[in-house]
Amino acid sequence: MPDMERALVRCNDLKMYYPLKGGVFSRVLNHVRAVDGVDLSIYKGETLGLVGESGCGKSSLGRVILNLESPSAGEVFFRDIRLSEASRQQQIELRRQMQIVFQDPYSSLNPRKTVETIIGEPFLIHNLGTRQEKLRKVRLVMDQVGLPQNFINRYPHEFSGGQRQRVGIARALMLEPAFIVCDEPVSALDVSVQAQVLNLLADLQDEYDLTYLFVSHDLSVVEHFSDRVAVMYLGRLVELAPRELIYGKPLHPYTQALLSACPIPIPRRDRHRIILQGDVPSPINPPRGCHFSTRCPQVMPVCREEVPAMKEAVQGHFVRCFLYSADKSESAGKAA
Amino acid sequence: MTPAAVASVDQDIPRKSFVALAWRRFLRHHLAIIGALIVVVLVLMAVLAPWLAPRDPNRVDIMSAREGPSKEHVLGCDVVGRDVLSRLIYGTRVSLSVGLVAVAIGVLIGTLLGCLAGYFGGWADMIISRLIDAVLSFPPLMLILVIVGLLGPRLFNIMLVLGLLGWPQVARIVRGQILAVREEQYVLSSRAVGAGSRRIILTDVLPNIMSPIIVDSTFGVARAILIEAGLSFLGMGVQPPTASWGNMLNDAQSLSILESMSWMWVPPGLMIFLATISINFVGDGLRDALDPKLN
Amino acid sequence: MEPASVLSVRGLTTVFKTDLGVVRAVDKLDLEIPARATLGIVGESGCGKSTVGLSIMKLIPSPPGRISGGEIYFENRDLLRLNNRAMRRIRGRRISMIFQEPMTSLNPVRRVGETIIEVISLHYGLPRKEARRKAIEALESIRIPEPEIRINDYPHEMSGGMRQRIMIALAICCKPELVIADEPTTALDVTIQAQILSLLDQIQKETGTAIVLITHDLGVIAENADQVAVMYAGQLVEYADTFSLFQEPLHPYTQGLMLSVPRPGGGGKKKHRLNVIPGSVPNLLRIAPGCRFAQRCPEAVEKCYQKEPALIPQSGGRTVRCWRYA
Numbered sequence: 020m021p022d023m024e025r026a027l028v029r030c031n032d033l034k035m036y037y038p039l040k041g042g043v044f045s046r047v048l049n050h051v052r053a054v055d056g057v058d059l060s061i062y063k064g065e066t067l068g069l070v071g072e073s074g075c076g077k078s079s080l081g082r083v084i085l086n087l088e089s090p091s092a093g094e095v096f097f098r099d100i101r102l103s104e105a106s107r108q109q110q111i112e113l114r115r116q117m118q119i120v121f122q123d124p125y126s127s128l129n130p131r132k133t134v135e136t137i138i139g140e141p142f143l144i145h146n147l148g149t150r151q152e153k154l155r156k157v158r159l160v161m162d163q164v165g166l167p168q169n170f171i172n173r174y175p176h177e178f179s180g181g182q183r184q185r186v187g188i189a190r191a192l193m194l195e196p197a198f199i200v201c202d203e204p205v206s207a208l209d210v211s212v213q214a215q216v217l218n219l220l221a222d223l224q225d226e227y228d229l230t231y232l233f234v235s236h237d238l239s240v241v242e243h244f245s246d247r248v249a250v251m252y253l254g255r256l257v258e259l260a261p262r263e264l265i266y267g268k269p270l271h272p273y274t275q276a277l278l279s280a281c282p283i284p285i286p287r288r289d290r291h292r293i294i295l296q297g298d299v300p301s302p303i304n305p306p307r308g309c310h311f312s313t314r315c316p317q318v319m320p321v322c323r324e325e326v327p328a329m330k331e332a333v334q335g336h337f338v339r340c341f342l343y344s345a346d347k348s349e350s351a352g353k354a355a
Numbered sequence: 356m357t358p359a360a361v362a363s364v365d366q367d368i369p370r371k372s373f374v375a376l377a378w379r380r381f382l383r384h385h386l387a388i389i390g391a392l393i394v395v396v397l398v399l400m401a402v403l404a405p406w407l408a409p410r411d412p413n414r415v416d417i418m419s420a421r422e423g424p425s426k427e428h429v430l431g432c433d434v435v436g437r438d439v440l441s442r443l444i445y446g447t448r449v450s451l452s453v454g455l456v457a458v459a460i461g462v463l464i465g466t467l468l469g470c471l472a473g474y475f476g477g478w479a480d481m482i483i484s485r486l487i488d489a490v491l492s493f494p495p496l497m498l499i500l501v502i503v504g505l506l507g508p509r510l511f512n513i514m515l516v517l518g519l520l521g522w523p524q525v526a527r528i529v530r531g532q533i534l535a536v537r538e539e540q541y542v543l544s545s546r547a548v549g550a551g552s553r554r555i556i557l558t559d560v561l562p563n564i565m566s567p568i569i570v571d572s573t574f575g576v577a578r579a580i581l582i583e584a585g586l587s588f589l590g591m592g593v594q595p596p597t598a599s600w601g602n603m604l605n606d607a608q609s610l611s612i613l614e615s616m617s618w619m620w621v622p623p624g625l626m627i628f629l630a631t632i633s634i635n636f637v638g639d640g641l642r643d644a645l646d647p648k649l650n
Numbered sequence: 651m652e653p654a655s656v657l658s659v660r661g662l663t664t665v666f667k668t669d670l671g672v673v674r675a676v677d678k679l680d681l682e683i684p685a686r687a688t689l690g691i692v693g694e695s696g697c698g699k700s701t702v703g704l705s706i707m708k709l710i711p712s713p714p715g716r717i718s719g720g721e722i723y724f725e726n727r728d729l730l731r732l733n734n735r736a737m738r739r740i741r742g743r744r745i746s747m748i749f750q751e752p753m754t755s756l757n758p759v760r761r762v763g764e765t766i767i768e769v770i771s772l773h774y775g776l777p778r779k780e781a782r783r784k785a786i787e788a789l790e791s792i793r794i795p796e797p798e799i800r801i802n803d804y805p806h807e808m809s810g811g812m813r814q815r816i817m818i819a820l821a822i823c824c825k826p827e828l829v830i831a832d833e834p835t836t837a838l839d840v841t842i843q844a845q846i847l848s849l850l851d852q853i854q855k856e857t858g859t860a861i862v863l864i865t866h867d868l869g870v871i872a873e874n875a876d877q878v879a880v881m882y883a884g885q886l887v888e889y890a891d892t893f894s895l896f897q898e899p900l901h902p903y904t905q906g907l908m909l910s911v912p913r914p915g916g917g918g919k920k921k922h923r924l925n926v927i928p929g930s931v932p933n934l935l936r937i938a939p940g941c942r943f944a945q946r947c948p949e950a951v952e953k954c955y956q957k958e959p960a961l962i963p964q965s966g967g968r969t970v971r972c973w974r975y976a
Contacts, residue, residue: 066919072839073810087547114549127540131373131562141548174373179930180695190548209694210866214910214924221919236840239869243912244919262918280844282869284911286892294848295841298809379669 026060026096027198027230028084028117033057033093035079039303052302053079054090055254055310058329061198066224066231068245068262070238070277074302075251077234081200084232085117086110097198115145118191122203124183128175134161134186135171141193160189163226164219181212188219192227200232205240217244238281242266250274253302253310256329260336270338272315309341317342380644387640390633397630401447408441413596424618431618433606442598443622449599450630453514453583454576460518462572465525466561472526473533474556484530487523495520499582503591513592517579528571532564539563566645573638577631584627600627656685656828656860657706657745662720664698664705667713673934675701677884678720680961683828688854688861690875690892692868694907696931697881699864703830706862707747708737724828743773746821750833752813756805762816763801766823773824788823789816791856792849811842815849822853830862835870847874868911872896880904883932883942886961890968900970902947903927941973949974 035054038047053076061067071077083090086102095102097113105113121127128137135157142153158168164185175183184204191199201220205213217240223229235241241248248265250258250273258271269275276293295314300306306313312322321341332343381387400407409429416436424431430439472483499516506512536542537560545555586592587601595602600623607613607620659681666673676698683689691699704710705717708729722729724745729737741747749755757765766785770776776784782801789797792815805813814834821829831850835843851874854861863875871878871892878895880888880903888901899905909925916922929946932938941947944954953973961969962976 072841085547087543111549114547119544119547121540121544123540127544129541129545129559129563132558136558140545140550144549144554181930187544190544194548210868210907211694211910211927212930214926217912217919218924218926221923238840239912239914242914242918243916243922243924246918266914276841280841282843282847282867282873283914284868284872284896284908285913286872286896292844292848294844298811298842299839376669 025062027063027098028059028061028232029096029099030057030059030080030084031094031096033059033080033083033095034091035076035083035088036091049303052076052254052305054083055302055305056093057251057254057256059249059256059259061230061232063197063230064228065246066233066244068241068248069232069234069251070236070241070248071251072236072277072299074253074299076254076302077251078202080251081119081202081232081234085119085200086113087119111145115194116196117198117200118194118196119200119202120184120187120191120204123207124180124187125207127187128183130175133172133174134166137175137186138189138193141190145194147194156193157189160192163192163223164189165215179212180208181215184208184212184216185219188216188223192223195227196229198230198232200234202234203236204233206235206237213240220244238278239283250277253300253305255310256337256339257311258336258338259329260333260338264333264336270332270336270343271311271340272317272342273311276316309339377644381640384636384640384643386636387644390636390640393629393633394637397447397451397633400444401451404444404448408438408444410438410441412437412441412445412598414438421612421616423616430622431616433603433619434612437596437598439603439618439622442603443600443626446598446600446603446623446626447630449510449593449597450580450583450627453510453517454579454634456514457517457521457579458572458575460515461521461575462525462568463522464518465522466529466568468522469526469529470533470556470561473530474537474552474560480530483526487526490520490523493520499586500591503586508586508591508594510593510597513583513586517582521575521579524575525568525571528567529564532567533560536560536563570638570642570645573634573641577634577638580627580630580634600624654685655682656724657683658721658723659683659702659706660721660723662702662705662722663718664701664710664715665718666715668935671935674884674937675715675934676705679884679886681879681886681889683860683862684877685827685860686854686858687876688850688863688874690863690865690871690878691881692865692871692878693881694866694931696883696934698884699866699881700832702881703747703832703862703864706830707741707745708732709741709747739773742769742820742826743824744826745828745830746824746826748814748817748821748829748831748834750836752810752817752837753805755817756813758805761802761804762808763803766801766816766820769820770823784823785819788819791822791853792819794819809842810838811845814838814842814846818846818849818853822857822859825857826859828860828862830864832864833866834863836865836867843870850874868908880907883937884934885942885971886969887943887971888969889961890964891966894966894968900964900968900975901943901972902949902974903943906946906948941971 033054034056036050036052039049039051040046041048057080069077069080082088084095086095089103097117100109100113138160139153139157142148142156157171161168161171166182166185166189175186204220205216208216224231233241233244242262245262247259247261249256250271252273258265258269258274265274266278269278276295279291279293293316297314300313308324309322309327312318315322319341327339327341327344329337329339330344332338414437418436419428419432420434420436422428422432428438428440430443433439468483472480498520502516503512542555542559545559583592584601587599588604590605592601593599603623604620612619659679662676662679663674664676666675679702691702693699706722706729710717717730720730756762763785766788767778767781770781770784771778786797786801789801794800794815835846838846847870850861853859865871875892877891878889879886880901882903888895888904895904899908906925906927910927912924927946932942932945940955940957941959944950947954959971959973961971963969964975
């Protein structure tokens with residue numbers, strides 16, 4: 020793992036298990052293992068992309084990192100402050116430092132509040148100044164995200180998806196955070212609007228030295244927008260590398276399948292497709308051993324028995340797969 | 356995006372707030388408009404009763420007892436010679452005030468408890484939900500009769516009882532709505548910027564669940580009016596000499612009156628019917644107007 | 651040489667009544683759907699592409715919508731003139747549709763087999779045992795393992811990908827001439843999407859059914875469509891075969907769209923700013939004279955604001971609605 024000291028945000032063996040209640044007395048029957056042991060570091064100023072399909076746990080991971088939910092196990096550190104032990108004062112301060120932009124512009128804004136209220140609320144909640152100062156800052160932030168000033172008294176339902184997303188971004192900026200989790204911020208938008216919002220996010224990052232965790236299922240967008248990319252499958256990270264390495268030479272079979280499945284706007288009928296069989300297993304009962312073993316085209320006997328560890332295969336390129344484990348022959352011998 | 360959503364993207368379409376849009380939808384409901392007009396007339400009758408009523412409603416005049424409609428008494432007199440028309444007009448006050456106050460009490464209690472149950476869940480939800488079930492299991496008529504019998508048939512007691520019987524329905528609606536709204540992204544967004552529970556409930560949750568509460572309240576007013584009329588008819592509600600449509604019907608109970616002196620029971624009966632049905636029409640119109648799915 | 655068309659749309663106009671006025675979701679659309687091939691209809695939200703599919707099936711919710719003009723020729727008959735009974739015989743049997751959300755398109759209280767058997771019985775009039783056999787065949791053809799068991803499942807017991815396969819089975823069980831797929835994979839994961847699109851491709855090769863693939867995803871179009879129709883603000887703005895369209899997009903909207911999509915190997919946000927089409931989609935309630943894209947077009951000239959261009963034929967069977975190519 021890279022030098023853990025300089026990271027802005029750090030996760031240690033993070034687990035998020037949601038209990039499933041059932042039966043007459045609402046007993047806990049089982050758990051949804053949304054996040055199943057994640058180690059991650061995010062460095063100041065970078066954009067870390069997090070890709071995965073539905074049910075992989077990427078949204079849960081984002082929320083746990085932001086302290087919107089408490090992890091079932093493991094720790095999150097923000098600037099070396101352990102979130103689980105933060106005092107109330109620290110927690111309030113941390114709220115200001117870490118913000119989130121949501122996916123669905125149609126439900127992430129309260130339909131009964133005006134733009135001014137929505138954007139200005141964080142300012143009021145944290146008592147950052149007078150009403151005039153708030154108004155001034157709201158107008159300023161609206162300019163920065165490209166919202167016309169006369170929108171200030173309107174309601175969300177009067178706007179398009181792209182404009183609503185800008186309102187959400189403006190709201191996140193009010194507290195001048197250092198770190199923003201972008202949870203599928205452009206997935207619900209049209210292609211041409213996506214481009215606008217992505218350019219905006221990039222500009223804001225330059226101007227305010229922001230650090231992003233960019234969560235998305237859209238591989239081309241993540242490739243465009245991120246510096247490093249982490250691939251998640253059923254609650255675990257399976258690959259982590261700088262952008263060019265992941266897209267140029269993906270190592271993990273899942274990443275390879277994902278990339279080959281991703282449609283590219285270049286007509287080529289001869290494209291080599293790795294079509295995975297079957298469906299994604301349920302996070303309630305993940306497979307033993309490597310979570311991907313049930314669908315992996317290159318599965319080996321050891322994969323079904325043991326969980327591979329995250330190893331640095333090439334400089335800066337980490338992968339969790341027995342294909343790249345130095346000791347795989349040893350385990351294969353044991354399993355045989 | 357629906358075609359309508361695309362159409363309203365442009366900036367220079369005059370913007371319409373929720374109230375304006377809802378008002379437009381309401382206006383398309385012809386029955387609701389008629390109902391609303393009747394309700395307005397009733398409210399005016401109640402407020403302006405002292406000026407509208409031709410006579411003192413409680414003035415007894417044995418000489419004119421059981422007289423039919425005439426020039427002096429447009430709707431005739433009742434068994435003790437009181438002017439039916441004036442009693443009818445004053446009766447509006449009773450009915451409307453019972454309806455409004457009973458519903459207000461029910462909504463206040465119901466919203467508070469429903470909020471606690473829905474937002475905080477856990478023990479609060481368990482206790483309050485069982486309380487709701489308990490109150491709803493009581494046969495309402497018996498409860499009303501018992502309590503009114505114990506506390507005495509005063510107007511306020513009736514309002515109180517109706518409110519206490521009505522709150523569980525409101526609480527259930529509120530609880531259900533909150534359970535849905537609680538998971539909305541904008542609530543999560545408020546938590547993400549550091550809002551506390553109180554702010555979230557007051558500014559995020561409540562404004563978005565008002566619609567079903569308003570609709571249910573409207574129907575609740577109609578229900579309360581009917582129950583009050585029924586109680587007064589049974590002699591357990593508003594006592595004479597105060598005029599109420601229900602006790603006017605009570606006074607008209609004998610067979611001979613029913614057969615030959617229809618001016619004593621038809622007008623109050625008609626008023627009850629009119630009030631109830633017009634309020635129900637308004638409620639229907641509101642339900643459609645406030646339905647967010649039509650946005 | 652022009653391929654034979656399985657369906658011809660002429661001058662189709664579909665309107666919707668809204669609180670703020672009448673919106674022409676599809677405006678005098680002309681479209682030929684080639685037989686035995688896949689026609690992709692691509693465009694962004696509100697461009698009318700889904701409305702075209704629903705109009706062909708005559709499934710426009712009425713009110714508030716209404717097909718107000720045009721003709722749709724299928725097997726020498728104008729579908730818009732057919733009565734309900736005749737149309738019902740066509741839906742599901744000769745022309746069928748696959749929707750975006752498989753969960754809400756399948757009746758949750760019915761076993762999936764029942765739904766398929768019902769369609770088969772309806773159109774073929776077969777006794778139940780026969781219909782059931784055909785239903786199992788249909789499930790086999792979409793590569794569902796253990797079809798005799800899966801046929802008794804309920805929708806909620808299946809994954810999204812499986813449900814979409816069931817939808818496809820429903821659509822093809824009566825061997826239609828045309829299948830309209832409205833964003834069939836938008837709600838699915840990328841790896842499942844690949845499975846489904848590959849399945850549709852295989853079905854087309856085996857049965858020769860024509861497919862209309864409606865999507866907003868240029869990548870899906872590039873890899874699965876033979877011909878492409880680009881729609882904007884209710885109109886067709888460009889039509890070409892896939893290769894030509896991506897090699898050399900003619901209409902400025904198509905060009906702008908392709909440039910706003912991140913390309914693999916593009917260098918990332920630091921080196922490459924995504925192209926942005928300025929402004930936003932025009933308000934369909936107040937359509938200005940002239941070309942609908944003029945306000946946002948980098949190449950607009952005065953004529954563009956005054957007169958609306960018609961579809962101008964180009965070489966190779968292409969058409970484009972732009973004065974630059976007159």
